Amino acid sequence: MSGAPMASQPGRVVAQVLAGEPSDHAAALAIIWSLLGRHIAFHRRLVDLTGSVKAALLLSQSIYWTRHGRDIAQSGGWFHKTSEQWTWETGLSPKEQRLARDTLKGVALVDERRTGVPPRVHFRLAMDQLGNCLSGHIAAGPGGADWQDAVMVAQMLGPSVAYHRVLADIGGGVHAALMLSKALHLTRIQTTREPDAWINNSAARWFEEIGLSRREQETARRDLSRIGVWEEAMRGRPRRLVARIRLGCLLSLLGEGAQPSAVRAPRAAEPVCGETADCFVQKGRPSLRHPHTLISPFAPVQFGPFRHSNSALSAIPLYIHSTSELVQPQHTPREGNVQGTVDAAVDAAGGGGDLIFPDRMHPQECAAARMLLQPCADQAQALLDELAGRLEAQGVRSSPVAYLRGLITRARAGTFIPELGIAVAAERLNRQLAIQQRAARDAEERQQAAVRAAPEYQARVRAQREKLSQLADDMKQRLASGRPP
Numbered sequence: 290m291s292g293a294p295m296a297s298q299p300g301r302v303v304a305q306v307l308a309g310e311p312s313d314h315a316a317a318l319a320i321i322w323s324l325l326g327r328h329i330a331f332h333r334r335l336v337d338l339t340g341s342v343k344a345a346l347l348l349s350q351s352i353y354w355t356r357h358g359r360d361i362a363q364s365g366g367w368f369h370k371t372s373e374q375w376t377w378e379t380g381l382s383p384k385e386q387r388l389a390r391d392t393l394k395g396v397a398l399v400d401e402r403r404t405g406v407p408p409r410v411h412f413r414l415a416m417d418q419l420g421n422c423l424s425g426h427i428a429a430g431p432g433g434a435d436w437q438d439a440v441m442v443a444q445m446l447g448p449s450v451a452y453h454r455v456l457a458d459i460g461g462g463v464h465a466a467l468m469l470s471k472a473l474h475l476t477r478i479q480t481t482r483e484p485d486a487w488i489n490n491s492a493a494r495w496f497e498e499i500g501l502s503r504r505e506q507e508t509a510r511r512d513l514s515r516i517g518v519w520e521e522a523m524r525g526r527p528r529r530l531v532a533r534i535r536l537g538c539l540l541s542l543l544g545e546g547a548q549p550s551a552v553r554a555p556r557a558a559e560p561v562c563g564e565t566a567d568c569f570v571q572k573g574r575p576s577l578r579h580p581h582t583l584i585s586p587f588a589p590v591q592f593g594p595f596r597h598s599n600s601a602l603s604a605i606p607l608y609i610h611s612t613s614e615l616v617q618p619q620h621t622p623r624e625g626n627v628q629g630t631v632d633a634a635v636d637a638a639g640g641g642g643d644l645i646f647p648d649r650m651h652p653q654e655c656a657a658a659r660m661l662l663q664p665c666a667d668q669a670q671a672l673l674d675e676l677a678g679r680l681e682a683q684g685v686r687s688s689p690v691a692y693l694r695g696l697i698t699r700a701r702a703g704t705f706i707p708e709l710g711i712a713v714a715a716e717r718l719n720r721q722l723a724i725q726q727r728a729a730r731d732a733e734e735r736q737q738a739a740v741r742a743a744p745e746y747q748a749r750v751r752a753q754r755e756k757l758s759q760l761a762d763d764m765k766q767r768l769a770s771g772r773p774p
Contacts, residue, residue, distance in 0.1 A: 314480040316653070317536045321473070323657035324543040325456070326691045329353070329378065330449040331467065336500030338422050343463055344392040345500065346379050346452065348414075351399060355414040356436060367402070367411040380457025380466055398422075420445070450474075450499055459516065459542050464501055465509040469518065469534070471499050476534050487524065487531040518542065544660030644669055645717065647677035650689050657690050665700045671707050671714070672696045678709025 330353065335345035354368050355361055361368060372383045381389060393399040400413045420434025423445040435441050451474065456466035472488055479486040492503050501509065510532070513519030517538040524531050644662070646655045662669040676693050679685045685692045699705040707714075740746055 314476075314484070314486055314536065317540065318473070318477055318480065319653040320656045320660075321536065321540055321543060323651075323654045323688070323690045324540070324660070325453045325473075326688060326694075328451040328453045328470070331452040331499075332446045332449050333498065333500050334423070334447040338398070338419075339392055339396060341389065341392050342467065342500045342505070343381055343385050344389040346463060346467075347375070347381065347386065347389040348393055348398060349449075350375075350378055351393075351412060351414050352419075352446070355416065356442070364411075366413045366416070367404075368413075369405075369409055369411050371409070378454065380454050380463050385463070455543070459518070459539070460509070461512045461516070462509070464505050465512045467499050468495070468501065468506065468509045469513060471495075472532070472534055476536075485533065487522075487533045489525070489529060489531045491529075516542070540660070544657070544663065644673060646673055647680050647689065649680050654688070654690050658693050661690070661694060661697055665697060668700050668705070671710055672700060672705070674710030674713040674717075675705075675707050676710075678713045681713075682709060 330349055331346055332349045332352075333345075335348050336342055339345050339348060354370075355366060358368050372386055375381055375386050376383070390399065390401065394401065397418050398415050400415060402411055402413075403409065404411055416434070416436055420436070424434060434445060450467070450471055452467055453470045453473075454466070456469045457463055460466045460469055475488045475490070476486045479488065490498070492506055495501055495506050496503070510519060510521070514521070518535050519532060520535050521530060521532045523529065644659065646658065650658065658673070662672065665672070672693060675696055676685070676689060679692060680689060696705060
């Protein structure tokens with residue numbers, strides 16, 4: 290496909306946002322959403338049970354694994370997680386994990402044990418105890434919670450907030466990431482109402498929606514302001530404190546993969562495999578805390594299988610798991626509500642410029658990929674070819690941008706060697722050669738047609754025909770007279 294650049298083209302939107310120029314906020318948010326990747330469900334109601342946002346986040350992810358781990362039934366509800374895997378999934382540091390685990394054990398919601406060879410820590414969610422604590426939100430009463438009933442689970446857990454793990458690296462912690470995740474959703478709503486997209490949540494409203502105390506909110510706002518993604522002002526009558534996200538700065542941080550100094554150590558492990566959560570409407574009766582604004586009436590999609598190289602110099606994916614030998618498939622959701630915003634013309638490469646993007650990538654994904662590829666421009670096309678090969682072989686079960694991010698990480702570490710991308714590049718080269726040969730033949734035919742149409746050529750042809758005709762007549766006369774030819 291091809292087309293001339295337009296004002297709403299994703300690449301131009303990125304340039305405008307990064308330069309601080311006015312642009313389409315909805316289109317910029319669509320590109321940011323592609324860079325954020327997957328999110329996990331954070332249940333605000335669990336903060337009231339545990340008294341801690343971090344413990345509630347760990348409990349939310351434990352509920353997901355208990356309900357959707359394929360091997361949970363065979364293991365009696367036990368699942369294995371390393372500290373590094375918890376960090377990758379939730380953004381909690383080892384110290385924060387220990388405090389959160391102590392909190393959950395103190396309220397008897399999670400059991401732990403060390404088992405296996407070598408011994409590893411396994412966790413089990415106290416489903417009955419948790420059901421009793423949340424029984425006020427269902428009609429069945431204590432002891433009647435059915436964790437296989439999706440509607441009942443939705444009523445017990447209540448509305449969820451989409452927590453983006455990648456924002457913990459940018460904001461420097463879970464609290465800042467949670468506030469920024471919620472602010473992104475509110476910004477997305479505000480862009481349909483006013484162009485400036487200011488958020489006027491009070492401290493009480495923030496506490497009601499994400500569970501952060503006033504002091505935790507102030508710390509999170511200070512961390513976000515320090516890295517330049519948070520802006521505050523006094524507006525309105527009466528004057529009140531409002532805030533908004535600086536989309537250009539956030540887009541730059543997400544694209545560059547920059548980590549501020551306040552961020553913890555680099556990721557030590559990769560995410561484990563998981564199945565997407567069931568989609569069910571969350572209609573809980575408010576008893577503890579019930580946010581007024583929701584991310585979605587459906588459960589957010591959780592982490593999926595991570596493809597890791599089976600050798601240091603390979604791009605062939607190998608599934609890594611933490612609970613058993615069984616892995617679970619991953620579905621790739623598409624956000625149709627933003628597609629129309631950034632459905633703009635792109636260049637023949639599928640994303641503009643000199644790069645050739647896979648046909649299956651959406652325009653906002655191409656724009657997000659272009660930003661991620663800036664640090665490794667010399668290998669950009671090879672990385673895109675490898676991604677195209679994986680997409681063609683149906684080996685990408687997460688989003689294309691997330692898979693490309695992993696390839697870029699390997700390229701920057703010097704351990705990337707293209708495999709399927711070699712065939713993709715060769716096929717593209719063959720197509721280009723075929724097009725060039727066809728163009729050369731067409732040019733030659735046009736040149737010959739022009740020569741044949743020239744008056745001089747036509748005169749020579751007529752003279753030659755007349756000469757041949759004269760020779761034929763002389764031959765007939767010689768044969769008629771009996772003379773030898």
